[in-house]
Amino acid sequence: MSTRKMVVGNWKLNPATLAEARRIIKRTRLTAKELKNVEVVACPPFVFIPACVSKRDTTVAIGSQTVSPETEGPHTGEVSARQVVDVGATYTIVGHSEERQRGDTDERVSRRLSAALDAGLTPIICVGEKVRDENGAYLETLKEQIKNSLGNIAKKHSRDIIIAYEPVWAIGAKDAMQPADIYETSIFVKKVCADIFGPESAIKISVLYGGAVNPLNAADIIKTGKVDGLLVGRESVNMVGFVELLRAVEDII
Numbered sequence: 001m002s003t004r005k006m007v008v009g010n011w012k013l014n015p016a017t018l019a020e021a022r023r024i025i026k027r028t029r030l031t032a033k034e035l036k037n038v039e040v041v042a043c044p045p046f047v048f049i050p051a052c053v054s055k056r057d058t059t060v061a062i063g064s065q066t067v068s069p070e071t072e073g074p075h076t077g078e079v080s081a082r083q084v085v086d087v088g089a090t091y092t093i094v095g096h097s098e099e100r101q102r103g104d105t106d107e108r109v110s111r112r113l114s115a116a117l118d119a120g121l122t123p124i125i126c127v128g129e130k131v132r133d134e135n136g137a138y139l140e141t142l143k144e145q146i147k148n149s150l151g152n153i154a155k156k157h158s159r160d161i162i163i164a165y166e167p168v169w170a171i172g173a174k175d176a177m178q179p180a181d182i183y184e185t186s187i188f189v190k191k192v193c194a195d196i197f198g199p200e201s202a203i204k205i206s207v208l209y210g211g212a213v214n215p216l217n218a219a220d221i222i223k224t225g226k227v228d229g230l231l232v233g234r235e236s237v238n239m240v241g242f243v244e245l246l247r248a249v250e251d252i253i
């Protein structure tokens with residue numbers, strides 16, 4: 001876990017053209033160069049990864065938005081972790097709720113995670129409850145999801161993973177979760193990680209927050225929510241907003 005804050009841009013199914021992808025990554029890189037306290041990762045759609053990777057300039061690390069649980073063979077439409085590494089990506093998102101909504105189970109997320117680790121990618125594993133009930137049953141759901149998604153990896157890999165806590169109800173929403181609640185839940189996430197990997201390993205795992213992060217709430221989410229960084233959807237392809245967001249995070253420290 002570094003003292004720099006991490007901001008990961010999840011471009012989702014954007015932008016529509018390669019020319020625009022080049023513009024976004026260029027602007028992101030120019031801004032990232034000004035920053036000392038922020039580590040920036042961009043996760044474009046697979047097809048744009050090679051154009052976004054720069055061997056000369058690694059200011060912004062590149063990740064994919066998922067990887068196949070399979071390594072090779074008859075799996076039409078899939079992209080393997082090794083292929084993603086070969087074109088220069090170093091991170092991958094795994095288990096995003098939009099992928100889970102399309103039918104991915106914890107078991108499949110856990111296989112994607114293993115495939116990513118085997119190929120040498122740093123996985124950013126998304127977890128989060130769909131709804132919050134007043135009596136706190138969502139904590140049990142969250143715990144199960146984390147245990148089932150992470151439980152199969154070796155303890156030594158705890159230092160190679162990043163967790164993104166993303167309450168599903170906040171993704172694509174107008175408002176993010178309240179920073180005080182983010183703090184409470186991120187502690188819970190670390191506690192579950194401690195059950196899996198032991199307290200010493202768990203304390204070193206970076207936990208990000210994602211869901212309706214924007215330039216106005218980013219700094220407070222990190223400061224009051226005490227998370228190690230942010231996973232940003234919509235705002236990561238809005239160039240004006242993303243530049244402001246990155247600068248807001250830079251100025252926290």
Ligand code: PGA
Binds near residue numbers: 166170213232235
């Ligand atoms: P959002 O998405 O920032 O657009 O809410 C976050 C995510 O899906 O990772």
